[in-house]
Amino acid sequence: MPTNLQNERLHFPQVGEVEVVRIKRKDIELQVQPNGQCRVRAPLDLSLADLSALVEKRITWLEAKQAITTLNARRPKEYVSGESFWFQGDEHSLDLVKHGKRSNLVFDGRKFLLLPDAASEGKKWFTQFYKREAKEIVGKLVSKISSRLGYSPTSVKILELGARWGSCSKAGGVNFNWKLAMLPPRIVEYLIIHELTHLDIPVHSPEFWRRVEIAYPEYRQAEAWLKEHGSKTTL
């Protein structure tokens, strides 16, 4: 697991703050998060001063990458190599490659690999991937959070919900948008708590928000995050 125990950060006028993640590796790796925030994965024993010098050398590249990320965020996908896609809050690039696996689209832990012949239907394969993952991720989290907070939804469904993140049924079930698979786990947790709370209180009354806040104190930040980044989940 990547760690940033010291909460190390670098700052460059060109790109702003660069988060430092220490990891067992020999070289550094620069990344730009979907929100434009830069991150560097660095060897455990590299001093912050040396790291800063290494990042500085590649700052022009990082600045360009950040500009493209911000620009691309709201643009429909083209399904070409080098394009990036969200998965659980991190950005991963796409490679069009004959990968020899059975599905058209696979995720290898770092990158998305898509068969070149399947690129014309890229949207379909990514949607299918996210739906499958959302079922797994959301299903597990709903049962964990439900038992912690004392809810018992009658069903949990992953659906095409358009611009909505979640909804609940009169029968006491909760439904979630498959795009939750793209979002950071902490935000997914908020959306689940939000819908579970609706099982008891259907409207956004002060009592509703009070209940949400008890379960998820930083709900305002989560709402703000969704407002700022939610539209970047367009495929």
Ligand SMILES: [Zn+2]
């Ligand atoms: Zn609501």
